[in-house]
Amino acid sequence: MLDMQRRKAMQKLALLGGGMALFPTLDAQAKMLEKDVPKWDEEYDAIVVGSGYAGTAAMLSMMDRGLKNVLMIDKMQYMGGNSSISGGSYAMSRTSIQKENGVMDDPEMHIKDTLKSGHNLNNPEMVRIMAYEGLDAFNWLVENGVKWKLFSRSGGHSAPRNHSVGVGSYITRPLQEQIIKRGGQQRTRIIMDELVYNDKGIVMGMKVREKYEFKFDRTFDENDNKTGKVKYYRANAGVIIATGGWAADPKVRQIFNPALTPDMPTTNHYGATGYTIEKLIKDDIDLIDMQYIQIMHVTSADEDSFGFGFRTITGGYSYGMMINPKTGRRFINEIADRRICSDAIFAMNEKGKNHPLLIMDVNGAKTVEIDALQRGIEAGAVYQFETLDEMITKFNVNKEAFLDELKKYNAYVKTGKDPEFGRTFFKYKDEYITIEKPPFFVTRPGPKIHHCMGGVRTTVDCEVFNKTGKIVEGLYACGEVTGGRHGYNRLGSNSVVDCIVFGRRAGFAIAERYQKMVRS
Numbered sequence: 247m248l249d250m251q252r253r254k255a256m257q258k259l260a261l262l263g264g265g266m267a268l269f270p271t272l273d274a275q276a277k278m279l280e281k282d283v284p285k286w287d288e289e290y291d292a293i294v295v296g297s298g299y300a301g302t303a304a305m306l307s308m309m310d311r312g313l314k315n316v317l318m319i320d321k322m323q324y325m326g327g328n329s330s331i332s333g334g335s336y337a338m339s340r341t342s343i344q345k346e347n348g349v350m351d352d353p354e355m356h357i358k359d360t361l362k363s364g365h366n367l368n369n370p371e372m373v374r375i376m377a378y379e380g381l382d383a384f385n386w387l388v389e390n391g392v393k394w395k396l397f398s399r400s401g402g403h404s405a406p407r408n409h410s411v412g413v414g415s416y417i418t419r420p421l422q423e424q425i426i427k428r429g430g431q432q433r434t435r436i437i438m439d440e441l442v443y444n445d446k447g448i449v450m451g452m453k454v455r456e457k458y459e460f461k462f463d464r465t466f467d468e469n470d471n472k473t474g475k476v477k478y479y480r481a482n483a484g485v486i487i488a489t490g491g492w493a494a495d496p497k498v499r500q501i502f503n504p505a506l507t508p509d510m511p512t513t514n515h516y517g518a519t520g521y522t523i524e525k526l527i528k529d530d531i532d533l534i535d536m537q538y539i540q541i542m543h544v545t546s547a548d549e550d551s552f553g554f555g556f557r558t559i560t561g562g563y564s565y566g567m568m569i570n571p572k573t574g575r576r577f578i579n580e581i582a583d584r585r586i587c588s589d590a591i592f593a594m595n596e597k598g599k600n601h602p603l604l605i606m607d608v609n610g611a612k613t614v615e616i617d618a619l620q621r622g623i624e625a626g627a628v629y630q631f632e633t634l635d636e637m638i639t640k641f642n643v644n645k646e647a648f649l650d651e652l653k654k655y656n657a658y659v660k661t662g663k664d665p666e667f668g669r670t671f672f673k674y675k676d677e678y679i680t681i682e683k684p685p686f687f688v689t690r691p692g693p694k695i696h697h698c699m700g701g702v703r704t705t706v707d708c709e710v711f712n713k714t715g716k717i718v719e720g721l722y723a724c725g726e727v728t729g730g731r732h733g734y735n736r737l738g739s740n741s742v743v744d745c746i747v748f749g750r751r752a753g754f755a756i757a758e759r760y761q762k763m764v765r766s
């Protein structure tokens with residue numbers, strides 16, 4: 247039934263010309279066997295690889311269920327991966343914050359939005375789990391010291407349900423503090439090179455390199471990095487892979503999606519390489535949706551990486567208008583999801599020679615945190631103008647067409663109807679926001695490669711499948727390294743909830759395996 251639905255959705259997508267590239271098979275090679283391990287240097291009840299949202303949630307959750315002798319490793323000099331630099335926004339309905347803001351929302355609406363954005367290629371059971379269990383996970387984060395600071399709506403969500411801590415390290419750090427406080431071990435500069443299997447194909451531990459020196463060069467192939475000292479760690483109840491995505495790896499992302507050329511910028515941290523997924527492919531681990539790699543539209547063409555302009559750009563999409571400076575006209579519903587917006591920008595920006603302008607007036611800018619606005623201005627990603635004429639001159643805007651477009655836009659906002667693009671307008675503090683009052687704040691969105699929707703295929707309890715469809719005993723995966731939750735396109739703020747919900751499930755599952763082993 248599920249396969250049937252999926253096939254139908256893929257056929258529909260093929261008609262739209264989207265994402266049907268079949269990814270090449272990287273060959274399975276001999277797995278590392280326990281009999282080839284010279285000696286186990288260290289022994290743990292369980293090991294987590296990766297210290298982002300998924301890894302920290304898994305680690306703390308297995309400790310919640312009684313595991314003590316546990317280790318979390320990360321190859322980088324710092325903990326947290328993409329999670330710690332992310333926006334830390336968590337999409338959830340029925341939270342106390344939503345209630346305080348009088349928002350009508352429920353998990354079914356969240357599910358509907360997520361499936362729509364994923365073109366129904368998502369695993370519906372996993373989406374349901376995310377939308378329903380996410381509230382419990384949200385409250386669990388609060389119990390562990392996480393403080394939500396911002397509340398908003400982001401593209402593709404039909405209600406305001408974005409809860410943000412400001413930056414992701416305000417989630418990973420409190421979780422790491424809890425791990426340490428409760429006796430868990432976490433260590434950096436240790437890279438997992440190979441999983442070690444026994445002769446029945448059960449994961450027994452891993453080969454690692456300690457004192458690993460990551461090379462901060464986006465063009466460098468991590469397979470060529472031979473630094474560090476080899477050690478073998480035994481993991482009695484198994485291993486959780488929480489190694490994140492590979493959007494920063496020009497080679498691997500292009501294998502799966504040839505349109506993503508190496509020159510394209512990314513929002514990801516340097517460590518988001520394909521090193522680990524390549525290892526898993528060699529171990530014959532099954533994958534899903536690998537060709538779906540997301541491009542993000544809230545980043546600025548005027549700065550590298552994720553940068554500082556993103557909050558102003560996010561505000562601009564909700565409370566401003568976006569135009570093509572050459573035509574002076576709008577070209578897309580500004581609040582469409584990130585895939586639709588990114589595609590529309592690529593279609594007009596002449597390979598980065600004609601960036602769109604996203605314009606808000608002073609009232610629109612009030613929806614953005616003042617320090618975020620200021621940081622964006624200081625970083626050169628947000629422009630401030632006292633008059634629209636200044637903006638027109640600076641960006642060589644088609645003046646006559648733009649002024650006509652602006653008049654139309656303001657009329658649409660006032661009537662609440664956008665007959666051209668079908669956009670919904672939101673109120674801020676009971677007011678609809680037109681573009682009339684100076685100063686004007688302008689950004690130039692420049693989409694960047696952002697998120698891997700595909701990855702390791704798992705059960706809802708994070709057990710990993712191999713290519714023959716069998717579960718690999720002792721192996722679990724969660725977070726961005728896995729596929730299935732997001733389908734064709736991930737909605738903003740849906741990754742944190744995915745990582746925390748399924749990170750916890752992975753932690754519970756490995757704890758259960760441990761308890762069974764102890765009892766038998």
Ligand SMILES: Cc1cc2nc3c(=O)[nH]c(=O)nc-3n(C[C@H](O)[C@H](O)[C@H](O)COP(=O)(O)OP(=O)(O)OC[C@H]3O[C@@H](n4cnc5c(N)ncnc54)[C@H](O)[C@@H]3O)c2cc1C
Nearest residue numbers: 296298300321327328329333335438490725726739741742
């Ligand atoms: C700039 C930015 C902003 C974002 N904002 C949001 C947001 O606001 N809301 C939202 O929902 N999503 C957001 N996302 C997406 C989300 O942050 C990521 O999907 C999420 O952080 C992935 O978490 P993870 O735990 O799976 O992986 P990561 O956080 O990337 O952690 C994986 C870790 O594994 C380590 N690792 C990899 N391989 C090995 C190995 N072999 N041995 C040892 N260690 C290894 C890596 O070094 C890394 O530290 C954002 C992403 C970015 C890049």
